[in-house]
Amino acid sequence: MRKEVITIVAIILLLLAGAGLLFVKYAQQKTAVYYAEKESRLYRYYYDYYYAHNKRFSATEFLKVLSHKDPELYELLKNGKIVYYPKKEGFAYQRYTSSQNFVDFEDFTFAKFLFSDANIAIEPIMSFSKIDYETDVIYQYKNDSFIEKEVFNKRLLIDKYTQLLHCKKPFLEEDCLSYNYNLCKEATTVIFPKEVVFVKSSFEPESEAIIKQVLQTHYTNTNDTLMVVVNFPNLSEAKCLNIN
Structure with a gap:
């Protein structure tokens, strides 16, 4: 009887130890996945670096920056827990690098997550998320x-449009979205000490030139690198709001 009790206790202890190891492994993998999720810190660090260096990317220099900013995330990358692939303006992530058989993020089960040797695609390849900076x-x-x-x-910008449209009153007195959502365009611009660069834009060339002139006149007189997401109508679609 005593041997049976000892055996049962031993089995229970082994099960508990095994469960503990599984939990630790799960927690480690979950940490790796957390860092690779949509809009994670890695995304944000990458985009900040990418835009600030005029869309030029150096993996070596980026990792140096990352090692100082976020040592934990740097170690995950260094040890192969997550892998990043800069493709233009996006990332794809995978847990392993030896296989191209992906388990999609939406198909996770506990067993797959814990035991699968297949790659886990946090974001499907070529389906990249964007980081949203406030407008x-x-x-x-x-x-x-x-x-x-x-x-x-x-x-x-309001004053510049008012001048160009020869409006009697400021052409826009409210926020662009409340004025007319369909007319609003958006551009992400980086303001370097000597130039303004459009990272991406839905504006017409004429409006881009106006925005660039305004930013150069009022924001390039420092040694800082700045960025702004402009939300505004195209000049060709703007109308005076001559309301009494």
Whole structure:
């Protein structure tokens, strides 16, 4: 009887130990997946670096930055827990690098997550998420990240459009979205000390030129690298709001 009790206790202890090891492994993998999820810190660090260096990317330099900014994330990358693939402006992630047989993020089960030797695609290849910076906010590149600095003075654009359209009153007195959502266009611009670069834009060339002129006149007089996401109508679609 005593031997049976000892055997049962031993089995229970082994099961508990096994469960503990599985939990530790699960926690480690979950940490790796957490860092690779949509809009994770890795995404944000990459985009900040990418935009601040005028869309030029150096994996070596980026990893140096990452080792200082986020040592834990750097170690996960270094040890192969997650892998990043910069493709233009996006990332794909996988847990293993030896196989191209992917388990999609939406197909996770506990067993697959814990025991599968297949790659786990956090984001399907060529289906990249975008990082959303707040619109009409000036960001300053400081300590290897874009940090919110101040509100963009949209009045500068309003006055410029008012002048070009020969409006009797400011052509736009409210936020662009409340004015007419369908007319609103968007551009992500990086303001370097000597130039303004459009990272991406849905504006017409004429409107881009106006925005660029305003930013160059009022925001390039420092040694800082700035960024702003402008939300505004195209000049060709704008109309005076001559309302009494």
